[in-house]
Amino acid sequence: GDSSSPSQIISRFQQYLQINTAQPTPDYHLAAEFLISQADSISLPSRSIEFVHGKPLVLIHWPGSDPDLPSILLYSHTDVVPAEPHKWDHPPFSAHLDPSSGRIFARGSQDMKCVGMQYLEAVRRLKASGFRPRRSVYLAFSPDEEIDGHDGAEKFAYSDVFDALNVGVVLDEGLASPGDSYRPFYAERSPWWLVIKAVGAPGHGAKLYDNSAVENLFKSIESIRRFRASQFDLVKTGLRAEGEVISINTAFLKAGTPSPTGFVMNLQPSEAEAGFDIRIPPTADPESLERRINEEWAPVSRNMTFQFKQKASVYDKEGKPKLTKTGSSNPWWILLEEAVAKADGKLGKPEIFPAATDSRYFREWGLPAIGFSPMANTPVLVHDHNEFLSQAEYLKGIEVYELIIRAFTSSEHTGASKDHKDEL
Numbered sequence: 001g002d003s004s005s006p007s008q009i010i011s012r013f014q015q016y017l018q019i020n021t022a023q024p025t026p027d028y029h030l031a032a033e034f035l036i037s038q039a040d041s042i043s044l045p046s047r048s049i050e051f052v053h054g055k056p057l058v059l060i061h062w063p064g065s066d067p068d069l070p071s072i073l074l075y076s077h078t079d080v081v082p083a084e085p086h087k088w089d090h091p092p093f094s095a096h097l098d099p100s101s102g103r104i105f106a107r108g109s110q111d112m113k114c115v116g117m118q119y120l121e122a123v124r125r126l127k128a129s130g131f132r133p134r135r136s137v138y139l140a141f142s143p144d145e146e147i148d149g150h151d152g153a154e155k156f157a158y159s160d161v162f163d164a165l166n167v168g169v170v171l172d173e174g175l176a177s178p179g180d181s182y183r184p185f186y187a188e189r190s191p192w193w194l195v196i197k198a199v200g201a202p203g204h205g206a207k208l209y210d211n212s213a214v215e216n217l218f219k220s221i222e223s224i225r226r227f228r229a230s231q232f233d234l235v236k237t238g239l240r241a242e243g244e245v246i247s248i249n250t251a252f253l254k255a256g257t258p259s260p261t262g263f264v265m266n267l268q269p270s271e272a273e274a275g276f277d278i279r280i281p282p283t284a285d286p287e288s289l290e291r292r293i294n295e296e297w298a299p300v301s302r303n304m305t306f307q308f309k310q311k312a313s314v315y316d317k318e319g320k321p322k323l324t325k326t327g328s329s330n331p332w333w334i335l336l337e338e339a340v341a342k343a344d345g346k347l348g349k350p351e352i353f354p355a356a357t358d359s360r361y362f363r364e365w366g367l368p369a370i371g372f373s374p375m376a377n378t379p380v381l382v383h384d385h386n387e388f389l390s391q392a393e394y395l396k397g398i399e400v401y402e403l404i405i406r407a408f409t410s411s412e413h414t415g416a417s418k419d420h421k422d423e424l
């Protein structure tokens with residue numbers, strides 16, 4: 001049929017969603033093959049690059065008429081988080097379209113196969129209309145975002161391939177919005193995965209004594225919980241947005257002496273451990289949090305040690321907090337606002353993304369990166385059961401990207417890129 005018809009557009013989205021790219025065993029090759037076939041069908045050159053064997057990144061190029069201008073990078077990740085099929089109303093890789101609501105159910109429908117395909121559809125339409133971009137446009141489809149991006153975005157952002165693209169601005173994922181405004185993100189919180197460990201003399205389960213491992217750990221946990229409550233209160237009272245406070249949540253608790261029937265009940269263990277997922281906004285002071293960890297959460301005086309399983313810096317290469325400028329100080333931001341308005345959409349106020357995205361690897365170079373997924377009137381279902389996006393919202397998002405790409409590629413401002421960032 002007509003490749004520009006809504007049913008064909010939706011069918012291509014469904015095809016991408018049906019490729020099972022769930023961690024920890026994503027079918028990256030099938031996804032790459034599909035994406036390359038999409039590039040072929042709109043006559044754009046593409047390549048599949050394996051910075052790490054078995055983990056292809058697909059790069060598609062729409063050459064601009066002024067290739068010396070910094071380019072636009074339309075970025076997305078191809079992997080998705082796992083799903084528990086029996087807890088879904090429709091199989092998570094069926095991309096079932098509910099005829100009455102128009103909802104498409106699939107893992108990845110919001111995070112973020114929607115965005116990757118919308119970029120492609122927007123380019124397809126602009127190209128068909130005869131539009132020729134001034135700047136070059138690159139589409140990158142990257143592996144491994146969901147497991148840290150080390151073999152995906154990080155390798156890419158540090159590669160010669162990336163340097164050769166002369167990227168001036170990156171568009172990456174945002175979050176759905178239950179209201180009618182799209183949500184733009186100018187920064188994200190840095191993940192710190194902290195494991196604290198306490199040791200202490202073992203003893204009889206009937207004895208009350210100080211400095212057992214578990215007592216030592218509990219003192220830390222009490223302090224951690226007070227800190228957590230103080231941060232959460234700022235959100236509950238509306239003083240801060242979710243992305244503006246430090247979050248800390250328990251990932252695991254570990255202590256006890258195993259026995260064939262469970263745990264030994266009358267023995268106080270000599271070691272106890274806990275793991276925490278901490279997220280720090282770039283607006284917070286990481287040194288003061290480190291002091292808290294050293295002095296209150298894992299003090300040597302209480303026989304405690306700690307280690308980080310993950311510790312992303314809040315600073316970029318130049319030692320500045322990883323923030324993309326917003327509003328009138330960033331010409332890209334203005335272009336985004338104008339494009340969304342032109343599409344009759346609303347743009348909410350800039351937010352800090354509460355979790356991690358691959359944008360951190362681009363912001364690390366001082367590059368502007370904007371998190372934006374055009375999904376309004378949609379519940380936030382990233383990583384949840386029954387993740388869905390309505391076909392109307394999906395189609396609307398393509399129009400929004402058409403206008404964004406038009407605006408970004410036409411603008412004459414020189415912009416800045418990784419090696420020439422003095423202008424932004």
Ligand SMILES: CSCC[C@H](NC=O)C(=O)O
Pocket residue numbers: 145146147148149191310355356357
């Ligand atoms: C530290 S890499 C983990 C990346 C992951 N990103 C999306 O959920 C996250 O937990 O935020």
Ligand SMILES: [Zn+2]
Pocket residue numbers: 077111112145173
């Ligand atoms: Zn994502």
Ligand SMILES: [Zn+2]
Pocket residue numbers: 081111146382383
């Ligand atoms: Zn995710």
